[in-house]
Amino acid sequence: PIKACIFDLDGVIVDTAKFHYLAWRRLAQELGFDFTEEDNERLKGVSRMDSLNILLEIGGVELDNAKKEELAKNKNEWYVELISEMDEKEILPGTTEFLTLLKEAGVKISLGSASKNAKMILKKINLLHMFDCIIDGTNISKAKPDPEVFLLGANALKVDPSECVVFEDAVSGVEAAISAGMYVIGIGTKETLHRANDVVGSLAEMTLDRLER
Numbered sequence: 001p002i003k004a005c006i007f008d009l010d011g012v013i014v015d016t017a018k019f020h021y022l023a024w025r026r027l028a029q030e031l032g033f034d035f036t037e038e039d040n041e042r043l044k045g046v047s048r049m050d051s052l053n054i055l056l057e058i059g060g061v062e063l064d065n066a067k068k069e070e071l072a073k074n075k076n077e078w079y080v081e082l083i084s085e086m087d088e089k090e091i092l093p094g095t096t097e098f099l100t101l102l103k104e105a106g107v108k109i110s111l112g113s114a115s116k117n118a119k120m121i122l123k124k125i126n127l128l129h130m131f132d133c134i135i136d137g138t139n140i141s142k143a144k145p146d147p148e149v150f151l152l153g154a155n156a157l158k159v160d161p162s163e164c165v166v167f168e169d170a171v172s173g174v175e176a177a178i179s180a181g182m183y184v185i186g187i188g189t190k191e192t193l194h195r196a197n198d199v200v201g202s203l204a205e206m207t208l209d210r211l212e213r
């Protein structure tokens, strides 16, 4: 039986990708190059500093670490500003309903996100109370595709990885879940997330039956 479900945040529970994109694009433009939505796909599930490194590579820009810290800080300030007005309306379809079903069935609920803004976002969308455990960018030392973020969750909940199901929208997150020895349900398309055990368009398609299968 499934004892815990671990959810990625960005792209699974809430659509923050568009705000990350706007903030990264502003940074690229200030540095004098363009940053497309397609480029942005490469940043999904990737930590802030790794994202910056990819962006700089796309722009062909080389900078020292102090400058990179400064730019990452700027990007985050713009991002936080962009999401400051966020509320329950930004929750992705089916999320609240599925979390409620899990709670009623006694399945533990955990967050497994790379974001350092995760708790603030869960508070804004009023879902923080639904989580038994939160592992985010402030707890981890190794980014996805490393399994650390999900293993820490299983450990905190005292469940075996084989009893956990992960919900992920990013390729790096699917790989992380597989490495953790967990069953993984992709949120998105089969083409992109072909390594996932199952793929749904959104949590609106999830049922307890589908989970136990």
Ligand code: B16
Binding pocket: 008, 009, 010, 011, 020, 043, 044, 045, 046, 047, 048, 051, 076, 112, 113, 114, 115, 116, 117, 118, 137, 170
């Ligand atoms: P922050 P997830 C990830 O969150 C995002 O997908 C990724 O685009 C972002 O760069 C990363 O969090 C770090 O976020 O700058 O807020 O610390 O998908 O793992 O929930």
Ligand code: MG
Binding pocket: 008, 009, 010, 011, 012, 044, 045, 168, 169, 170, 173
């Ligand atoms: Mg994600």
